[in-house]
Amino acid sequence: MSTRPYPAPRKVLFFSQDGKLGDAVVNTAFVAALRARAPDCEIHATVAGATAAFWGQDARLARLWRVQRPGWLETVRTALALRRERYDYIVTWQRLRKEKSKLLLWLARPGRVIDLCGLDGGPPTHKVAACAAALEQMGLPGEAELAYDIGMPPCCPEIDRMFAPGREVVVVNLFAADAWRNIGAAQAAELLRGLGALAPQAALCLVCTDATAAAAGAVLAEAGGAAAGQVVNCQGNLPRLLRLCQRADLVISPDTALIHIASAYDTAVVGIYQNNGVKEVEWGPRSRLSARVLSDCPDSLDGFAVADVLAKAAALRAAYLD
The missing domain is CATH 3.40.50.2000 (Glycogen Phosphorylase B;)
Structure with a gap:
């Protein structure tokens, strides 16, 4: 029975x-x-x-x-x-x-x-x-560790053509649905310059939508030649976004869907969160290689240290390049 x-x-x-x-x-x-x-x-x-x-x-x-x-x-x-x-x-x-x-x-x-x-x-x-x-x-076993499992193939030949096989790819997202989760332009340019120095041979990609494309381009221009990279618009193109997160070696983002998509593919992740003791726990990355950086504020990303992000990125790179 x-x-x-x-x-x-x-x-x-x-x-x-x-x-x-x-x-x-x-x-x-x-x-x-x-x-x-x-x-x-x-x-x-x-x-x-x-x-x-x-x-x-x-x-x-x-x-x-x-x-x-x-x-x-x-x-x-x-x-x-x-x-x-x-x-x-x-x-x-x-x-x-x-x-x-x-x-x-x-x-x-x-x-x-x-x-x-x-x-x-x-x-x-x-x-x-x-x-x-x-x-x-429902009376089913639920205590075992669960894992994300995206049920569509991350197929996008365009992304595959964008990067040479074996080349390191670093994906950065600056924008969220809520403005208080966005990374400011000055910190964004500093982050891109730091990544350019940390991984000069890597392909650096800045993710955007139609609404944020101009801002992404401006940040990339402000970062200058030390952060040579490209803007990738994923507006309305889910396969492009999925394949980009899967192809990436490292994803850096505030608390957005990219954190979870990258986690689904076990891509290394640095997540940036407001400092309230909740968000980084509830919505933290689940990749085997991951790190969190907290801001100074409980309700925004104000005051997070770019140096902390770069240090976490360097540690994760050392692990996946080893």
């Missing part, structure tokens, strides 16, 4: 419609473990924005439900369609705040909602712990 307190998962839906690529990469640990521990389970997800493209390439998901700023009528229609799916479990990851999301969940009426709000009450843990907790609430 089964000792499970709840039925084994036959069909599961998880929420991923916040549009945050980094969160989606973290949640690949849940998808991979669920597929391994319940191979017959049918996995669905609600998606929006960047997560729609990300999960759309993942063959482990049977169906995606696009929830992109729906109106009330669309919310009800989607919820009733979800209700007909008869999910054993719906995983929301965090407490729902929007009334439309609450209504959608109530109308969907799953067998059980996976409640992870209790994780917020204790000391900070990495966000991947929520993946393990969700599995445990």
Whole structure:
């Protein structure tokens, strides 16, 4: 007789419609473990924005439900369609705040909602712990170490042509969704000059989007010839971003999706975080070779030391070049 307190998962839906690529990469640990521990389970997800493209390439998901700023009528229609799916479990990851999301969940009426709000009450843990907790609430083993597992091949011939085989590649990201997580222009130029001196033979790449391309170019120009490099625009090109992070030997970034993408490929990472004792724990890198640098402020990157970043980068390079 089964000792499970709840039925084994036959069909599961998880929420991923916040549009945050980094969160989606973290949640690949849940998808991979669920597929391994319940191979017959049918996995669905609600998606929006960047997560729609990300999960759309993942063959482990049977169906995606696009929830992109729906109106009330669309919310009800989607919820009733979800209700007909008869999910054993719906995983929301965090407490729902929007009334439309609450209504959608109530109308969907799953067998059980996976409640992870209790994780917020204790000391900070990495966000991947929520993946393990969700599995445990389904009666599946969750205590084993989980790993990110991106379900789409990082194929981009353009990136492969950009670098000669065997050449060291250092990828730097200066920009985040929130301005307070951006690296300022003066510190950015100092960082690029330092990297140029530290790894003069490496290909130095500055990642940007359409909105940050001009700023990235200006920083590269300010850094001067000692930091000869190139700007790589990954706007709307997920394969380019994935392959760049996989091809890189080292990624340096504030708390953004690049930290988690690089971790998924076990690329060496230096993450830069605000100094509040939480963010660097919850969203820290998970590569075998990784380091964290903290700012002077609890709510911004103000005051982080470029010298600390360069020292961490030098230590990681010594390890992967050994």
